[in-house]
Amino acid sequence: MTMTNNHVASAAHLSCASCGQLLTGAYYVMIDRSESYCVACITTRPRCDSCGAPLTTQSWRLHDGRSQCAHCHHTAIYDPAVAQQLYDETMQAVISHLGLSLKVGVEFRLADAPTLQAVRRLSDDRPAEPGPPTLGLYQRQGHIRAIYILYGLPRLLFRITVAHEYAHAWQGEHCPLLQDHILREGFAEWVAYRHMLWLGAGRAANRMLQGNHPYRPMLEHVLKMEAELGTVGLFAYMRTAE
Numbered sequence: 028m029t030m031t032n033n034h035v036a037s038a039a040h041l042s043c044a045s046c047g048q049l050l051t052g053a054y055y056v057m058i059d060r061s062e063s064y065c066v067a068c069i070t071t072r073p074r075c076d077s078c079g080a081p082l083t084t085q086s087w088r089l090h091d092g093r094s095q096c097a098h099c100h101h102t103a104i105y106d107p108a109v110a111q112q113l114y115d116e117t118m119q120a121v122i123s124h125l126g127l128s129l130k131v132g133v134e135f136r137l138a139d140a141p142t143l144q145a146v147r148r149l150s151d152d153r154p155a156e157p158g159p160p161t162l163g164l165y166q167r168q169g170h171i172r173a174i175y176i177l178y179g180l181p182r183l184l185f186r187i188t189v190a191h192e193y194a195h196a197w198q199g200e201h202c203p204l205l206q207d208h209i210l211r212e213g214f215a216e217w218v219a220y221r222h223m224l225w226l227g228a229g230r231a232a233n234r235m236l237q238g239n240h241p242y243r244p245m246l247e248h249v250l251k252m253e254a255e256l257g258t259v260g261l262f263a264y265m266r267t268a269e
């Protein structure tokens with residue numbers, strides 16, 4: 028599971044949320060956010076590692092070097108006990124509303140960015156590809172199955188990431204032949220997308236269909252399959268997919 032952001036240009040009488048200057052010409056907005064930014068701030072300011080917004084003087088620096096804007100910091104999950112509770116709630120919801128249960132439990136671990144990268148290299152020794160940073164991962168090593176989630180993610184992004192990684196754990200048990208990258212990631216995104224709708228977080232769900240994240244076309248592919256096969260048909264297809 029990874030993160031990315033997106034902007035579109037427009038025009039009106041507003042001021043830049045980052046430097047406060049009046050916006051006279053073209054300016055940028057983030058998908059689904061009310062803030063607008065001037066061209067200088069979009070092109071030169073450091074960005075929030077969670078949402079991609081240009082940082083203002085009010086920002087938080089995490090111990091692993093990431094920076095977070097006030098908006099993301101407001102709902103960020105830093106406390107392992109809070110994270111565990113939210114992980115449990117997310118997992119239970121995915122089990123009850125989508126029926127994706129597991130026979131073998133999955134441990135939960137909250138990790139910082141270097142730890143996540145180290146765990147990733149254990150299971151995948153290819154050099155990291157350029158692209159959105161890793162927000163979570165599912166790993167099976169012998170008897171141990173674990174979901175790692177980056178600490179400090181805003182609440183909804185935390186839940187999206189948990190639902191996505193939980194879907195990979197489900198695939199590990201129920202889709203023994205599955206290799207297809209588009210189906211693997213598309214289905215995991217679909218589980219996260221459905222979880223957002225179930226939570227009533229329609230804007231967060233919409234964002235998954237509007238951003239420029241590399242998983243977006245994969246999610247659209249699986250949504251199309253769901254429209255054709257129905258949810259039950261989609262699960263049946265996934266169980267035998269290669």
Ligand SMILES: [Zn+2]
Binds near residue numbers: 028191195211212215
């Ligand atoms: Zn994934």
Ligand SMILES: [Zn+2]
Binds near residue numbers: 046064068
């Ligand atoms: Zn500005």
Ligand SMILES: [Zn+2]
Binds near residue numbers: 078080
């Ligand atoms: Zn942010």
